[in-house]
Amino acid sequence: MTEHDITLTVNGAEHDLTVEARTLLVHALRDELGYTGTNVGCESSLCGACTVRMDGEAVKSCTALAVQADGAEIRTVEDLGTRHDFHPIQEGFQEEHGLQCGYCTPGMMMTALDILEENPDPTREEIREGLEGNLCRCTGYQNIVNAVQNAAKEMQPAAVADGGE
Ligand code: FES
Ligand code: FES
Incomplete structure (x- = not known):
């Protein structure tokens, strides 16, 4: 089996590791480096976990x-x-009850971060579109959208939060 030496910087920490050519990034993060907050669901690009x-x-x-x-x-x-x-x-998900079993939550949160960094003031429709690649079997999505909206309010610069005043 061919192995490769690679370097990943994860959450600011640099890691040198040796992986097989077929090793998926999610397995390197979880199994080699211990970042088990990232979940594995479908392993086929469907669920977003x-x-x-x-x-x-x-x-x-x-x-x-x-x-x-x-x-x-x-x-x-x-x-x-x-x-x-x-x-x-995280506050938004807690306050709006945006999780039940929590399996989808790490992926939802990282996608939410992506949405809010691209667009600090998304509409509910834009949040739903942004989360399209992340599946949740529990919540019905309503509270997840609420959670992202809640987070957007907290993260917005004051001028945006005040309606541009
Ligand atoms: Fe990666 Fe489902 S585990 S998309
Ligand atoms: Fe259970 Fe989303 S909270 S899958």
Whole structure:
């Protein structure tokens, strides 16, 4: 089996590791580096549970090989906040009851971050479109959209939050 030496920067920490050519990024993150906040669902690009950010873009980490991420900056859900200091997206999910079993939640949150960095003031429709690649079997999505809207309000610059005044 061919192995490759790669370097991944995950949540600001640089890691050198050796992976097989076939190793998926999600498995390198979880199994080699211990970033188990990223979940594995379908392993076929359908559910979004494995969503992370790679070089500033949301990526389903089951669709990328670890070797393709060599040299990349990866951000996982572990980097969003801590249990004592939630990120506004985590606060939004808590306040709006945006999760039930929680399996989809790490991917939802990383996609939400992507949506809000692209568009700090999205409409509900834009949030729904942005979350299209992330599936949730529990919530019916309504509270997830509420959670992202809640986070948007918290994250917006004051001028946007005040309606441009
Ligand atoms: Fe990657 Fe489902 S596990 S999209
Ligand atoms: Fe259970 Fe989304 S909260 S799959």
